[in-house]
Amino acid sequence: MARASPQTLRTPSVIPGFGITLGFTLFYLSLIVLIPLAALVIRTGELGFAGFWKIAGDPRTLAALEISFGLSILAAAINAVFGLLIAWVLVRYDFPGKRLVDAFIDLPFALPTAVAGISLTAIYAPKGWIGQFLAPLGIKIAYTPAGILIALVFIGLPFVVRTVQPVLEDLDREVEEAAATLGAERWQTVFRVLMPAVLPALMTGFALALARAVGEYGSVVFIAGNIPYVSEIAPLLIIIRLNEYDYAGATTIATIMLAISFVLLLAINLLQTWHRKRLGNV
Amino acid sequence: MVRSRYRRFVIAAFVAGLAIPAIAQAADTTLLNVSYDPTREFYKAYDEVFAAYWKAKTGDTVTIQQSHGGSGAQARAVIDGLAADVVTLALEADIDAIAKKSGKIPADWKKRLPDDSAPYTSTIVFLVRAGNPKGIKDWDDLARPGIQVITPNPKTSGGARWNYLAAWAYANSKDGNDEQKTRDFVAAIYRNVPVLDTGARGSTTTFAQRGIGDVLISWENEAYLALKELGADQFEIVVPSVSIKAVPPVAVVDANVDQKGTRAVAEEYLRYLYSDEAQKLIAKNFYRPVNPKAADPADLKKFADVKLVTVDDPQFGGWAKVQAAHFADGGIFDQIYKPTN
Numbered sequence: 128m129a130r131a132s133p134q135t136l137r138t139p140s141v142i143p144g145f146g147i148t149l150g151f152t153l154f155y156l157s158l159i160v161l162i163p164l165a166a167l168v169i170r171t172g173e174l175g176f177a178g179f180w181k182i183a184g185d186p187r188t189l190a191a192l193e194i195s196f197g198l199s200i201l202a203a204a205i206n207a208v209f210g211l212l213i214a215w216v217l218v219r220y221d222f223p224g225k226r227l228v229d230a231f232i233d234l235p236f237a238l239p240t241a242v243a244g245i246s247l248t249a250i251y252a253p254k255g256w257i258g259q260f261l262a263p264l265g266i267k268i269a270y271t272p273a274g275i276l277i278a279l280v281f282i283g284l285p286f287v288v289r290t291v292q293p294v295l296e297d298l299d300r301e302v303e304e305a306a307a308t309l310g311a312e313r314w315q316t317v318f319r320v321l322m323p324a325v326l327p328a329l330m331t332g333f334a335l336a337l338a339r340a341v342g343e344y345g346s347v348v349f350i351a352g353n354i355p356y357v358s359e360i361a362p363l364l365i366i367i368r369l370n371e372y373d374y375a376g377a378t379t380i381a382t383i384m385l386a387i388s389f390v391l392l393l394a395i396n397l398l399q400t401w402h403r404k405r406l407g408n409v
Numbered sequence: 410m411v412r413s414r415y416r417r418f419v420i421a422a423f424v425a426g427l428a429i430p431a432i433a434q435a436a437d438t439t440l441l442n443v444s445y446d447p448t449r450e451f452y453k454a455y456d457e458v459f460a461a462y463w464k465a466k467t468g469d470t471v472t473i474q475q476s477h478g479g480s481g482a483q484a485r486a487v488i489d490g491l492a493a494d495v496v497t498l499a500l501e502a503d504i505d506a507i508a509k510k511s512g513k514i515p516a517d518w519k520k521r522l523p524d525d526s527a528p529y530t531s532t533i534v535f536l537v538r539a540g541n542p543k544g545i546k547d548w549d550d551l552a553r554p555g556i557q558v559i560t561p562n563p564k565t566s567g568g569a570r571w572n573y574l575a576a577w578a579y580a581n582s583k584d585g586n587d588e589q590k591t592r593d594f595v596a597a598i599y600r601n602v603p604v605l606d607t608g609a610r611g612s613t614t615t616f617a618q619r620g621i622g623d624v625l626i627s628w629e630n631e632a633y634l635a636l637k638e639l640g641a642d643q644f645e646i647v648v649p650s651v652s653i654k655a656v657p658p659v660a661v662v663d664a665n666v667d668q669k670g671t672r673a674v675a676e677e678y679l680r681y682l683y684s685d686e687a688q689k690l691i692a693k694n695f696y697r698p699v700n701p702k703a704a705d706p707a708d709l710k711k712f713a714d715v716k717l718v719t720v721d722d723p724q725f726g727g728w729a730k731v732q733a734a735h736f737a738d739g740g741i742f743d744q745i746y747k748p749t750n
Contacts, residue, residue, distance in 0.1 A: 187746075254620035270604045270621065353562060353605040355746040366607070367564040370481040371738055372506060 164385065170378040182379045187355055188364065191380075195361040196387060198272060199340035202279035203287075207333045210287025211325070217288070218295040232288050235281055240345030247278055248350045270352035275360065278346045283336030290332035294325055323406055327399045334395040341388055437470035438674050443493035445480035445567055445657070446610045447631045451694035452497070458690060459681055463674065471674055479608045480567030487513070487662060494666050494675040497659040499567025501525075501720075502728040504660050513664035526658040528682035529696035532717055533575040533655060535647040536616065536625040536632045543623045547649050548579040551624060552597035559615055559622035560599075561606045563735075563742055567657075568609035570736060572626040574725065575653040577735075578718040582651055586724065596745040617644070628655065630695035633711060654717040 171179065182188055217229055235243065249255050251269040253262040258269060268274050298321065306316040344362040352358040361384055368377035444452060456473040463471045476483065476491070480499035487493045488511045498504055501519070508514040519526050537545050543556060551558050561569040573595065580594035604621060606612040609631055616625035617639050624647075627635070632646050659679050666672040681687055685703035692704035697712055718724075725731050735741045 187743075248619065252619035252621065269619070348607055349611070352603060353607065354602075355605075355743075363607075366482075367562070368738070369485060370479070370565050371736070372485070372510060373738055376738065 167378050167381055167385070170374060171382045174375045174379060178375070179379055182376050183383055187359075188361075188380055188383075190356045191359050191361040191364040192383065192387070194272065194275070194359065195341055195384070196391075198276050198279055198360075199337050199343075202276055202283055202340050203333050203337035205276075205280050206283045206287045206336045207329055210284055210332060210336075211291055211329060213284075214288045214291040214295055218292060232285050234285075235283075236285050240282065240343065241349065243281060244278060244346030244349030247274070247281060247346065251277065251350065269350050270358070272351075272358050274350035274352070275347050275358060278350050279340040279343060282343055282346060283340050286335035286339060287329070287332035290335065291325060291328050294328040298324055323402075326402055330395055330399050330402075334392055338388060338392065341384065437472055438671055440471060440473045440494045440671060440675055440678060441476065441492060442473055442495050442497060442678070443476045443483050443487055443491060444497040445483060445499040446477055446608050447568070447628055447634070448497060448657075449475070449477050450634065451630075451691065451696060454690055454694065455682070455687060458686060459678055462681060462686070463677065469674075471678075473678070479565055481565065487511070492665050492669065493662050494669065494671050495659060495661050495679055497657065499655075499657050500570060500728065501656065501658055502570075502732045503567060504658055505728065507660075507662070511664075513662050514660055515663065518660045519658065521661075522659065522679060523683060524699045525656065526660060527656040528659065528679075528687070528699055529657070529691045530699065531629045531655045531657070531696055532652045532715060533571050533626060533649075534629045534632050534652065534713075535649060536613075536627050536635060536644050537623065537647050539643050539645060541645055541647065545624050545647055548576055548594075548598070548651070551576070551601065551626070552594055554601075556601050556624065557603055557622040558598055558601040558624055558626065559604060559606075559612050560602055560626040561609055561612045565607040566609055566612075568628050568631070568655075569612075570731075571628070571653055571655040573735070573742065574720065574731065575626070575649070575651070575718075578653055578722070578724070579649060579651040581724050582718075592741065592745075595741075599745050629697075629712070633695035648713040648715050651716050651718060654719045656720070 174182070213232070217225065217232075248269050251258045251261075251274060253259065253267070253269070255269070261268060268277060302320060302324075303316050306320045311320065342362065344360070344366070347360055348363055351360060351363070353363055361380055365377045365380050368374075368380065442452060442456075452473075452475055456475070460471050460473065463469060476486075476493070478486075480503045483491075484496070484498060484503035484506050487496055487507050496504060496507065496514075504514065504518060505516075508516050508518060522528070535545060535551075537543070544550065545556070550556060560572045563569040563573045576595050576598055577591060580591040584590035584594070604612075604615050606615055609628060612625060613627065613631055613635055615621050617635055625632075625635075636644055636646065659682065661672070661675045661679060663672075666675045682691075683700065685700070688698040688700045688703035689705060689708075691698045692701070692708035695711065698704045701709055720731060721727050733740070
């Protein structure tokens with residue numbers, strides 16, 4: 128086995144042009160992604176280690192990061208559950224207006240985020256359509272962290288539906304029938320046959336929704352209330368630092384967000400790989 | 410066939426090449442005025458007036474493009490390269506920042522036009538709901554428990570800094586310069602704020618459209634505009650006993666106008682703000698004109714006689730000091746929100 132591997136490396140690939148395409152991929156990634164991110168890290172580096180930790184350990188920064196990531200994870204989890212449900216309904220059932228419902232899913236993609244924020248605020252404010260019924264019950268949504276959560280759920284939904292949908296479409300009905308004939312209970316079919324097949328796509332959807340929610344600014348600032356330590360998200364804190372002409376402070380928070388996001392996304396990727404290996408299909 | 414088409418293309422391209430400089434010569438100048446949020450309506454009207462004046466004076470056509478946003482964000486855009494010919498911002502500190510951080514404006518910009526380069530001023534007043542159900546008369550009422558106050562975040566909004574300073578000036582005069590008491594008073598007001606919007610317009614919307622809060626701390630001009638646009642039967646203006654003289658200054662961005670060759674028209678654009686015609690328009694748009702004689706007396710009647718403190722008053726000591734002490738990272742405003750408070 129060990130002796131065979133150098134040989135396989137030398138064997139020309141079936142598809143030509145590996146070198147040139149890889150080269151281009153690396154060049155393109157550097158240009159579009161790595162160089163801007165490197166600039167960010169370099170700018171943060173101006174602060175030095177002590178300056179970095181002063182900002183990173185600042186209670187207000189920590190509070191904002193906690194709000195941003197906590198609510199983003201929660202929103203992505205909610206989207207994973209209900210996005211899966213919606214995708215299932217859209218794939219498995221026929222009903223009048225299905226095409227229309229299908230098209231609605233993409234609206235949060237297309238809507239400018241500020242518009243989303245303003246509409247959501249108008250609906251959930253104490254005098255809004257929904258807010259007016261909640262206000263007498265003592266439930267406040269707009270201008271609280273709950274409002275942030277709703278905005279993040281709104282913008283993240285299409286990511287889950289659109290990643291899970293094609294996988295569900297590819298799943299053969301016969302697989303379920305086979306499971307049934309082999310004596311599986313309904314719940315066994317769902318959790319031991321369907322879920323393992325859908326899980327990688329669901330995790331991708333979760334990761335995408337999470338990434339989007341963490342970076343979201345436009346819709347959230349309208350509905351959040353923006354009170355420090357309560358409903359101030361990290362991207363808003365970055366804008367505040369910029370308005371103080373504190374570029375290094377802004378990039379420090381951005382770098383921390385980037386690092387946390389990277390770790391989270393990497394963890395999700397590793398989970399997916401592990402899951403695929405366990406299932407045995409690469 | 411192919412060759413003749415090619416030749417025709419070459420000729421067309423050549424003719425077009427000749428035509429472009431000709432058009433450029435006859436074409437009008439374009440000015441970019443980078444301004445803050447609530448000046449939209451005023452500059453929309455003024456740009457028309459100025460274009461007509463410039464046409465009559467020189468025969469040239471000038472088109473003015475407007476950019477509006479939070480004052481600090483606008484200043485940052487100019488520092489980072491937005492090609493503004495003139496800036497008309499909410500506070501001195503923002504133009505100072507452009508001068509200091511980019512060098513595109515000389516440090517003594519304030520001395521280049523009359524009245525510290527501020528052709529109009531304003532002040533801070535309260536907007537309350539019709540009938541004033543909570544009986545709000547002065548700043549003390551804003552610090553009362555159970556009152557909801559709407560004001561934007563001073564970190565992101567220039568107008569909000571004036572709001573904050575107005576409250577400070579009142580507390581300071583009441584407490585006889587006792588800084589701790591003044592701090593506590595201002596902190597009590599901010600504890601009554603349920604929503605810190607990022608800009609003045611956002612706060613007006615939160616208060617007027619969303620129905621949040623009992624009182625909106627607002628620019629005087631913005632409060633009158635809200636009455637005009639949203640219905641005078643829904644809101645009332647309450648003038649506090651002490652307020653701040655809000656001075657939104659203007660400046661030519663030297664580096665940009667020299668590069669674009671628009672200095673003459675840009676300078677005239679700002680100078681003409683002091684003309685009788687412009688001053689009248691300023692009062693009509695609810696700003697206080699520096700030359701009230703030019704304004705319509707009916708417009709002037711709206712401006713209440715209120716004791717106005719300036720930022721150069723010893724308790725503040727000018728914008729540079731105020732900015733550092735109150736609004737810098739970890740400054741007095743940040744301390745209000747420290748969880749230990």
